Amino acid sequence: DTAVSQTPKYLVTQMGNDKSIKCEQNLGHDTMYWYKQDSKKFLKIMFSYNNKELIINETVPNRFSPKSPDKAHLNLHINSLELGDSAVYFCASSQEKVGFGNTIYFGEGSWLTVV
């Protein structure tokens, strides 16, 4: 009964390839996110969606295209992979509590290595 699940957990691929990471949450949350954690452990938001609508797009190259078929799923497709895309990608979700912040629940992460 994993709350936020993402696949694959590990992905090794060559430069120039296109790959996708899938994410699903069973918490009934309205908001989903993609975060990137680089080799120095910096955690940075890439996108957020609320009820399938893109809310935050944090100046990510347009090779990265998120897609949310419904509010429980947020997939990330990456075109023309580059060496610098190697990182851990965390999917996350949250339920807004009006005016007082909300807890973000992270998935297990997808370790992407571009060679």
Add this chain to the structure above:
Amino acid sequence: GENVEQHPSTLSVQEGDSAVIKCTYSDSASNYFPWYKQELGKRPQLIIDIRSNVGEKKDQRIAVTLNKTAKHFSLHITETQPEDSAVYFCAASMSFISNFGNEKLTFGTGTRLTIIP
């Protein structure tokens, strides 16, 4: 946009001693400050959070303090144990009354805490 600075980047303490991690934020409109713990190879998980209407919050061995005037907040872990070894992240965000999904958490750069047995 918001900028969160976190210190120290690494911290080693003897088991049983206390550990303190400090963060500062730049946007005075930020009103929500969570702390996440990330064990090696695992996902970040919320351990405690504080909202701008309180100055301190405790949960067993963990406490967080917030100074809105100075724009800094701190995590205090008392009676540290080996299982406290992890990377800790502070974060800040501005929570709107509406505009759902636009609550962007800005994370600090992390503190690697090592508890020495």
